[in-house]
């Protein structure tokens with residue numbers, strides 16, 4: 001492999017997109033209103049599209065001839081490097097919007113920085129994805145404000161979602177020593193910068209939404225090194241079923 | 252004799268499968284036609300990362316050229332420079348409106364909740380009294396609007412920059 005650090009980095013970006021895209025797709029036909037059903041599946045489609053580009057590129061770096069399908073469908077659970085946040089179950093609409101908002105607020109500044117990557121393909125994928133991510137973040141910010149500053153019921157549910165999901169957010173910004181070497185060579189940005197921007201976004205939106213950030217800051221981690229919550233296995237069983245049951249089948 | 256011009260003329264007849272009034276060059280998806288190593292290379296770029304129409308467009312390009320005797324051809328997908336709605340041709344915008352889809356306005360809708368949104372005139376009656384129903388519409392590239400004058404619901408080809 002010509003660059004294992006870059007491979008892992010790109011794979012993680014791809015896995016975050018893939019797993020969250022699959023989660024959102026579970027809402028198809030179950031959205032609370034038709035417009036939201038369409039919105040969530042549109043965002044899902046963008047994420048799956050990003051996953052295709054990212055996983056193809058990871059396969060290219062790996063040099064073993066694996067394309068996005070091979071990487072999406074034919075790995076074992078501990079080989080996925082997505083953050084724990086994105087594999088958490090959909091829950092109710094507030095849970096899904098909260099998960100998405102926390103993620104979008106992280107992805108937008110990350111792509112903004114990756115556009116300037118010294119790696120041409122990573123920069124191209126970031127440039128493409130950033131335009132889509134801006135629409136996602138706008139959509140989820142609006143929902144967080146509407147739910148938090150809405151009725152008593154919507155506020156309670158949004159607060160509960162935040163209390164539950166906050167403990168998965170630190171992991172988004174974790175960096176391995178291999179990542180730090182990519183930072184030094186100008187290929188990826190430092191997560192410290194990304195977290196600063198993320199903090200500003202989430203604090204501003206939660207203030208307007210009248211939601212409280214939990215004071216207990218105990219955090220989970222593990223997804224980035226392949227140690228997942230029990231939820232990922234079920235998701236993968238769904239995702240991989242067709243390729244495992246009928247190898248190489250095509251639609 | 253196959254030339255770049257003759258290929259471009261043939262490709263004028265290849266349309267977006269979801270918006271059949273737009274050719275790939277109207278849409279700005281067709282980036283380049285070149286002859287490299289005894290082979291014609293047609294370069295296209297996706298509108299959105301997950302646009303499911305890309306594969307169909309690629310197949311349609313190959314089918315059109317092969318039906319016209321051009322067989323040494325392949326399609327190449329590039330991501331950069333990323334597609335924006337600025338790549339839509341002026342004639343494409345007129346065709347969109349005539350088809351009932353509001354063409355992109357010049358600004359990305361940056362409004363946050365309750366702030367003034369971008370005005371998107373109704374493609375049917377031209378009224379500026381319209382409202383956004385949803386930022387996400389029937390395909391990745393469209394938002395869903397409704398005219399408050401003639402009450403017609405319509406798609407807006409949303410601005411991407």
Ligand SMILES: [Zn+2]
Nearest residue numbers: 373376398401
């Ligand atoms: Zn009208």
